[in-house]
Amino acid sequence: MNYEKGIFYFKTGIIMIEKAIKKNHRVSSSQRVKTLAKLPANQLYKKANTMRKDLVKIAVQNKAGHIAPSLSCVDILTALYYYTMNLSRDPQWEERDRLVFSKAHGCYGLYAILADRGYIQREDWENFYRGSFLSGCAERSTGHGIEASCGALGHGLPIAAGIAFGAKLQGKKYRVYCVAGDGEMQEGSMWEAVQFAAKYKLSNLTVIIDHNRLQAMDFLEDVLTVEGKRFDLQQKMKAFGFEVKTCNGHNPEKMVSIVERWIKSSALDKPQVLIANTVKGYGLLCMENIPKFHFRLPTEDELNMGCRFE
Ligand SMILES: Cc1ncc(C[n+]2csc(CCOP(=O)(O)OP(=O)(O)O)c2C)c(N)n1
Ligand SMILES: [Mg+2]
Numbered sequence: 001m002n003y004e005k006g007i008f009y010f011k012t013g014i015i016m017i018e019k020a021i022k023k024n025h026r027v028s029s030s031q032r033v034k035t036l037a038k039l040p041a042n043q044l045y046k047k048a049n050t051m052r053k054d055l056v057k058i059a060v061q062n063k064a065g066h067i068a069p070s071l072s073c074v075d076i077l078t079a080l081y082y083y084t085m086n087l088s089r090d091p092q093w094e095e096r097d098r099l100v101f102s103k104a105h106g107c108y109g110l111y112a113i114l115a116d117r118g119y120i121q122r123e124d125w126e127n128f129y130r131g132s133f134l135s136g137c138a139e140r141s142t143g144h145g146i147e148a149s150c151g152a153l154g155h156g157l158p159i160a161a162g163i164a165f166g167a168k169l170q171g172k173k174y175r176v177y178c179v180a181g182d183g184e185m186q187e188g189s190m191w192e193a194v195q196f197a198a199k200y201k202l203s204n205l206t207v208i209i210d211h212n213r214l215q216a217m218d219f220l221e222d223v224l225t226v227e228g229k230r231f232d233l234q235q236k237m238k239a240f241g242f243e244v245k246t247c248n249g250h251n252p253e254k255m256v257s258i259v260e261r262w263i264k265s266s267a268l269d270k271p272q273v274l275i276a277n278t279v280k281g282y283g284l285l286c287m288e289n290i291p292k293f294h295f296r297l298p299t300e301d302e303l304n305m306g307c308r309f310e
Pocket of ligand 2: 182184210212214215
């Protein structure tokens with residue numbers, strides 16, 4: 001009798017496990033994933049202003065210095081996170097679009113956005129640079145929406161090209177975005193990745209270059225850009241086989257429309273680059289376009305000079 005009862009419970013247990021597996025399978029299929037809501041394009045600049053305000057407040061309070069390189073790419077990141085990228089509440093959703101943030105020192109706006117989108121806890125963001133897991137340069141943590149560690153410049157684009165190539169090989173539909181610095185584009189590894197992406201026709205890869213014309217403590221033209229060659233990057237990227245567009249990098253509405261056209265163009269068989277003309281330190285009047293602010297906190301007097309986002 002006990003033996004028969006045991007068999008009965010065993011069989012019931014197996015049926016329950018099978019049901020649970022099926023249910024779990026259904027929930028994790030891509031159709032059931034809750035995608036993150038997009039903002040209307042004309043609200044993106046306003047959202048970027050909220051992010052700028054947040055990042056300046058927290059960076060100043062925590063004494064973290066890379067404010068200017070963070071401010072120049074907030075509109076780019078806002079365009080990607082609130083409009084262009086296909087994302088879900090689960091930062092590790094297999095079908096998600098990937099962002100590789102190559103100029104990882106300018107990550108404060110990225111942190112503000114990841115906190116706003118619910119990928120990182122507000123408390124971790126508020127304590128960044130003073131004890132939380134969020135450090136001065138973004139480090140890989142896919143559970144929090146950060147795909148790669150790129151503190152040493154020149155690594156993000158090679159990683160992004162590898163992910164895009166893998167997606168193509170596997171027939172995956174997700175797209176890969178890479179935000180790179182214009183000074184960073186001097187790294188040899190970036191040009192190896194550019195050649196690779198063009199050779200393998202990685203049409204699922206979009207690079208956005210934060211073209212603020214400054215690198216660390218000096219202007220690009222005074223370091224490596226050939227004198228007078230203002231359109232250096234466009235010409236080079238075109239010659240290397242990329243689809244190239246240029247626009248105002250503080251106009252997210254314009255940026256999303258360019259990228260949207262690329263995404264929807266089935267005839268496009270090239271990787272693309274958007275050269276986004278930006279201002280380093282954009283939004284804080286004391287900082288805009290001033291080399292010494294690459295890694296320097298503003299004084300109270302400098303902050304009182306005002307900003308564009310109140
Ligand atoms: C391989 C490497 N070399 C040097 C540095 C130091 N460094 C940090 S930011 C930076 C300037 C980068 O300029 P850019 O890519 O134009 O970014 P921006 O600060 O203008 O946004 C440098 C040289 C680094 N992080 N990695
Ligand atoms: Mg730069």
